[in-house]
Amino acid sequence: MTERWVYSFDEMRDAKRDAGNDWEAVRALLGGKGANLADMSALGIPVPPGFTITTKACIEYQALGEHIPEGLWEQVEDALTRVAAVTGRTFAEPSNPLLVAVRSGAQFSMPGMMDTVLNVGMNDHIVDGMIENTGDARFVLDSFRRLLQMFGTVVLGVPSEEFEKVLSSARNEAGTDNELDEAVLRSLTTSFKSLIDASASQPFPTDPTSQLHDAVEAVFRSWHSRRAYDYRQASGIDHNLGTAVNIVAMVFGNAGPASGTGVVMSRDGTTGESAIEGDYLMNAQGEDVVAGSRPTKPIADLVSEVPECALELFATARLLENHYRDMQDIEFTIENGRLWILQTRSGKRTAQAAVKIAVDLANEGLITRDEALLRVSPDQIDTLMHPQFTAQDLASKPVFARGLNVSPGAAVGIAVFNPDLTQQWSSQGHHTILVRPETRPEDVHGMLSADGILTATGGRTSHAALVARQFGKPAITGADIEIDLLARTVTSEGTTIHEGEWLSLDGATGTVYQGKLATTAAEVGNDALSTLLAWADQRRVLKVRANADDSLEADRARKFGAEGVGLCRTEHMFFDSDRLPIVQRMILATSEAEQRAAIEELLPIQRQDFIGLLQAMDGLPVVIRLLDPPLHEFLPSRSELNRQISELERQLPEADLNQKTTDLTDLTNTRTLLARVETLSESNPMLGLRGVRLGLKLPHLTHMQVQAVVEAAAEVARDGGNPRPEIMVPLVGHHNELAQQRAMIHATITETETRLGTNVPVRIGTMIEVPRAALTCEQIVEHADFLSFGTNDLTQTTFAISRDDAESAFLADYLDTGILDKNPFSTIDASGVGRLMRIAMRDAQKTAPNIEVGICGEHGGDPESIKFCHQTGFSYVSCSSYRVPTARLAAAHAALEGNPTPRNTTSLSAIGTS
Ligand code: PEP
Numbered sequence: 001m002t003e004r005w006v007y008s009f010d011e012m013r014d015a016k017r018d019a020g021n022d023w024e025a026v027r028a029l030l031g032g033k034g035a036n037l038a039d040m041s042a043l044g045i046p047v048p049p050g051f052t053i054t055t056k057a058c059i060e061y062q063a064l065g066e067h068i069p070e071g072l073w074e075q076v077e078d079a080l081t082r083v084a085a086v087t088g089r090t091f092a093e094p095s096n097p098l099l100v101a102v103r104s105g106a107q108f109s110m111p112g113m114m115d116t117v118l119n120v121g122m123n124d125h126i127v128d129g130m131i132e133n134t135g136d137a138r139f140v141l142d143s144f145r146r147l148l149q150m151f152g153t154v155v156l157g158v159p160s161e162e163f164e165k166v167l168s169s170a171r172n173e174a175g176t177d178n179e180l181d182e183a184v185l186r187s188l189t190t191s192f193k194s195l196i197d198a199s200a201s202q203p204f205p206t207d208p209t210s211q212l213h214d215a216v217e218a219v220f221r222s223w224h225s226r227r228a229y230d231y232r233q234a235s236g237i238d239h240n241l242g243t244a245v246n247i248v249a250m251v252f253g254n255a256g257p258a259s260g261t262g263v264v265m266s267r268d269g270t271t272g273e274s275a276i277e278g279d280y281l282m283n284a285q286g287e288d289v290v291a292g293s294r295p296t297k298p299i300a301d302l303v304s305e306v307p308e309c310a311l312e313l314f315a316t317a318r319l320l321e322n323h324y325r326d327m328q329d330i331e332f333t334i335e336n337g338r339l340w341i342l343q344t345r346s347g348k349r350t351a352q353a354a355v356k357i358a359v360d361l362a363n364e365g366l367i368t369r370d371e372a373l374l375r376v377s378p379d380q381i382d383t384l385m386h387p388q389f390t391a392q393d394l395a396s397k398p399v400f401a402r403g404l405n406v407s408p409g410a411a412v413g414i415a416v417f418n419p420d421l422t423q424q425w426s427s428q429g430h431h432t433i434l435v436r437p438e439t440r441p442e443d444v445h446g447m448l449s450a451d452g453i454l455t456a457t458g459g460r461t462s463h464a465a466l467v468a469r470q471f472g473k474p475a476i477t478g479a480d481i482e483i484d485l486l487a488r489t490v491t492s493e494g495t496t497i498h499e500g501e502w503l504s505l506d507g508a509t510g511t512v513y514q515g516k517l518a519t520t521a522a523e524v525g526n527d528a529l530s531t532l533l534a535w536a537d538q539r540r541v542l543k544v545r546a547n548a549d550d551s552l553e554a555d556r557a558r559k560f561g562a563e564g565v566g567l568c569r570t571e572h573m574f575f576d577s578d579r580l581p582i583v584q585r586m587i588l589a590t591s592e593a594e595q596r597a598a599i600e601e602l603l604p605i606q607r608q609d610f611i612g613l614l615q616a617m618d619g620l621p622v623v624i625r626l627l628d629p630p631l632h633e634f635l636p637s638r639s640e641l642n643r644q645i646s647e648l649e650r651q652l653p654e655a656d657l658n659q660k661t662t663d664l665t666d667l668t669n670t671r672t673l674l675a676r677v678e679t680l681s682e683s684n685p686m687l688g689l690r691g692v693r694l695g696l697k698l699p700h701l702t703h704m705q706v707q708a709v710v711e712a713a714a715e716v717a718r719d720g721g722n723p724r725p726e727i728m729v730p731l732v733g734h735h736n737e738l739a740q741q742r743a744m745i746h747a748t749i750t751e752t753e754t755r756l757g758t759n760v761p762v763r764i765g766t767m768i769e770v771p772r773a774a775l776t777c778e779q780i781v782e783h784a785d786f787l788s789f790g791t792n793d794l795t796q797t798t799f800a801i802s803r804d805d806a807e808s809a810f811l812a813d814y815l816d817t818g819i820l821d822k823n824p825f826s827t828i829d830a831s832g833v834g835r836l837m838r839i840a841m842r843d844a845q846k847t848a849p850n851i852e853v854g855i856c857g858e859h860g861g862d863p864e865s866i867k868f869c870h871q872t873g874f875s876y877v878s879c880s881s882y883r884v885p886t887a888r889l890a891a892a893h894a895a896l897e898g899n900p901t902p903r904n905t906t907s908l909s910a911i912g913t914s
């Protein structure tokens with residue numbers, strides 16, 4: 001028996017049975033659009049009759065080297081006969097022809113990325129028959145020119161601009177699309193046919209069945225188009241899923257003044273407010289609305305234009321939202337005063353809207369709190385934490401233009417008018433703003449690489465808006481700008497910006513600024529966000545701390561929900577211009593006395609730093625790491641010193657006497673410094689005198705840092721605070737290193753506390769950042785009160801890849817060529833580095849079953865790595881303050897995954913039964 005490739009919209013029962021009664025499997029088989037069309041038709045929602053060719057057929061088509069699987073056309077013919085029976089029309093029959101739309105529809109929605117052809121089934125003969133039958137030549141010819149245009153582009157590969165050129169000169173003479181009269185449309189169809197004859201390798205097929213077959217194959221092939229590939233790549237969609245094809249009886253939005261077409265969202269996709277939003281056009285068809293090629297009307301206007309349809313549409317939007325328990329993006333057509341729903345799917349939304357909608361749906365009882373948590377991705381929280389413009393700059397910089405605020409966030413970049421160039425410049429490290437009259441699906445690679453998107457046309461549901469929202473790109477559409485693609489300029493109110501000049505977009509307000517605005521950090525002030533994060537806190541097992549080096553950062557981290565500091569890199573306190581000279585003196589000292597004097601000078605400064613941190617995190621643990629980096633990082637480089645010496649030597653002969661004396665002194669000092677720097681230089685400084693080795697080699701420094709911690713804690717406690725300092729030793733490789741360093745730390749704590757008469761507990765722990773430490777944790781843990789994985793160094797030392805050089809040297813190639821599928825410095829390499837971590841954890845627990853284990857490398861803020869930490873049984877993750885909210889949600893997701901939610905996202909009972 002041949003495989004079943006086709007399901008009519010009224011055969012949901014069969015599809016469910018064949019998909020094992022699982023809704024996701026139904027979607028995988030019929031694609032999202034097909035599954036929902038079948039589902040809606042079972043619910044009694046007005047869906048035009050039609051059928052779906054399964055994704056399996058597409059996969060098989062590709063597997064057969066682009067050949068139609070056996071039995072497919074026969075099944076299509078049967079299904080088409082059924083549609084004909086329901087509509088009372090016959091395919092390819094001139095007096096009352098059935099026309100169909102051929103529409104792609106993958107399991108996961110990929111708006112506009114694959115192809116669609118409308119009005120399939122027309123030729124000159126049928127056009128005549130239809131005109132005779134309907135008496136509406138304008139409508140019939142408009143439909144035919146659309147078929148020629150779409151078929152020509154999608155199936156026959158004629159560039160869309162060629163058709164657009166002809167169309168826009170007709171528009172210039174006759175007005176907008178719906179003002180083109182019969183004569184103009186007739187001549188357009190002739191021009192389009194000639195264009196196809198001249199540009200395509202194959203003529204336009206006049207046989208309706210050939211049209212249908214060609215269109216189906218074109219949709220199958222569009223799965224592998226560049227834009228579809230780019231989109232899948234960026235969204236993490238499997239390239240092997242294939243697309244379904246939906247063949248649907250045409251209903252006509254271009255059938256006259258009582259017809260139209262549009263898109264509604266059941267909630268606002270930008271803010272998440274519970275208000276229907278959308279755009280529509282009367283007397284228009286298909287892509288007119290999404291492409292943004294004609295100015296659309298806001299959906300509220302529909303109420304005065306076709307009141308019954310508007311009310312039915314709004315009620316249907318609510319019904320569908322309740323049915324699918326999520327915000328819906330609905331495509332509709334009104335044909336002569338009758339509403340038809342062409343598609344519904346979960347709506348794309350901004351990060352801000354995602355949070356608000358999830359919280360509101362949970363509060364409305366439509367979904368559980370756990371579901372609400374899973375509806376928001378940690379990456380969306382990350383987007384929300386993106387910088388915003390400073391109020392000061394917003395007030396002072398000139399406004400260039402205004403448009404629709406379709407995707408929030410601040411984007412600063414140079415204007416680029418071409419998507420390929422945008423991709424190229426962005427990959428060279430430039431910040432870019434892609435400026436286009438409108439965006440089309442083939443621009444997606446440019447949109448993904450741009451920092452922001454600006455378009456002249458297009459509404460809230462335009463392609464640009466949808467894609468930008470999905471990928472968290474700040475975007476402004478429908479702006480009051482004029483774009484000259486040839487001159488590569490954008491003009492507004494008399495001001496012209498050329499390609500390569502700076503623009504700043506405020507996606508939250510829809511304002512475009514000329515020049516480069518400064519940005520500032522975001523805040524968790526949003527009610528819905530704090531509610532969602534509070535729900536996340538109830539679910540997560542992992543604690544979340546922050547990496548913070550000063551009290552400001554610690555304050556911010558605490559506001560974002562950090563439960564302590566997981567890493568204070570004390571070296572960052574030494575880089576300030578007033579401290580660096582002291583540090584340099586300490587390093588360059590030629591006697592112990594000189595060195596001690598410099599260290600003594602640092603003591604009060606460090607103490608003050610620690611007081612700030614401990615106060616900001618009052619009552620919460622603060623992990624202070626002893627000095628870690630190689631000392632040369634505090635000194636000028638050899639090349640810089642050599643440059644200074646040559647410069648002084650060059651100036652010397654020309655200088656006057658006074659100047660000469662100063663220059664000579666400078667020259668001597670610089671030469672001395674160079675000599676010292678050369679003595680200290682190491683071939684492999686990252687494997688040299690750093691971490692615990694430095695602490696052991698410079699005991700006075702260790703002593704000073706520990707003393708500063710104890711004195712700071714004592715002072716905070718004296719002022720009524722609850723300081724919880726913890727001292728962490730970096731880069732330990734052998735337990736004896738830690739044993740010795742611990743003894744030193746311990747001695748200083750005892751000595752300082754005795755002197756001060758205080759007793760604030762100070763825990764002493766270590767980082768696990770080299771493989772030997774990971775492999776000998778059983779011994780290491782004997783000297784540690786806690787462990788923290790320094791996964792930056794652990795990745796570096798496990799892979800033997802320099803973390804500072806690899807990214808620019810070869811890592812990008814490794815990722816491109818598939819040697820690595822993820823950057824191991826962003827996401828824990830679970831099978832290598834992760835394996836060491838699991839071994840370390842297991843062995844540590846043998847000696848100390850309750851040992852506290854955390855992570856403080858960059859991976860601590862990465863959702864996938866957080867999942868790993870949860871599964872490995874860590875106590876906490878520590879990440880940069882801005883990633884704390886992201887980590888809170890990611891930790892909750894990790895916990896929920898191991899402990900499934902009580903209700904599935906869409907249960908089968910929610911699917912209509914037919
Ligand atoms: C680490 O190595 O992961 C770490 C946190 O330390 P640093 O990045 O300061 O070397």
Ligand code: MG
Nearest residue numbers: 769790792793
């Ligand atoms: Mg490190």
